[in-house]
Amino acid sequence: MLTFSSFKSLIAGASAAFILAGCSAGTVDYDSFPGSAPGDQKVNGRNATRADLKKEGSVFGDGGLNIFGGEEPQQGGGSGIGVNSFLWRASLDTLSFMPLNSADPFGGVIITDWYTPPESTGERFKLTAYILGTALRSDAIKVSVFRQVNVGPNQWQDAVVEPGTVTSMEDAILTRARQLRIDSANSQ
Numbered sequence: 197m198l199t200f201s202s203f204k205s206l207i208a209g210a211s212a213a214f215i216l217a218g219c220s221a222g223t224v225d226y227d228s229f230p231g232s233a234p235g236d237q238k239v240n241g242r243n244a245t246r247a248d249l250k251k252e253g254s255v256f257g258d259g260g261l262n263i264f265g266g267e268e269p270q271q272g273g274g275s276g277i278g279v280n281s282f283l284w285r286a287s288l289d290t291l292s293f294m295p296l297n298s299a300d301p302f303g304g305v306i307i308t309d310w311y312t313p314p315e316s317t318g319e320r321f322k323l324t325a326y327i328l329g330t331a332l333r334s335d336a337i338k339v340s341v342f343r344q345v346n347v348g349p350n351q352w353q354d355a356v357v358e359p360g361t362v363t364s365m366e367d368a369i370l371t372r373a374r375q376l377r378i379d380s381a382n383s384q
Contacts, residue, residue, distance in 0.1 A: 279304035279327040282380070283337055286373035287325045290365070294323060304328065310344075318346045319355065323365065332373055339365045 279301065287306050288299070294308040304327030312320040322342040329336040341361050344352040 278302040278330075280330050280332050280336060280373070282332050282373040282376045283327045283369065285376055286369045286371075287327065287337070289372050290369045291323060291325060294321070320344050320346075320352065325365075325369065332377060334366075334370055337366050337369050337373075339369070341365065 284301060284304070291306060291308055294311040297307045297309040299306045306323075306325040306327075308323045310320045310322050320343070322344075324340045324342075326338040326340075327336060328338060339362050341357045343355045343357045345355045347353045
């Protein structure tokens, strides 16, 4: 339990730490460290221009951190999706019969909401597709299928998914991705 006297000691200690942190032991000759002078920065012993500072680079690379785009376009990459575009589009196309819950093109995850087939109202399905890479390969897609059966009014119980269901969904996505890739190559 925090008492008043321990609270005062805590405040006094924090205040002393802030005061001591603001003190300086002496002056620093910034000219001996090119490019690190506060205010008018210097690069190689002379005042830095904007171009000089840009050449110095940053932690985020030559272009800096560009979240929303900027004055100059980034070379190679940009802000496209982080997974194979053919697998991404094929996954969306293949799962389009189900309601979409969320889709993350940078992480490569598509999550559907529960879907009840019209011919079988006593069961429902939910799928999650994971795109695991940037190459169009069979190991770059993983699908998880969840199935529930109706056991009463608004009561659902988890059920076993047929073993071939996951494989057939992955095959359908891969087939569609190959079709999209062929169509893209033919249109160029």
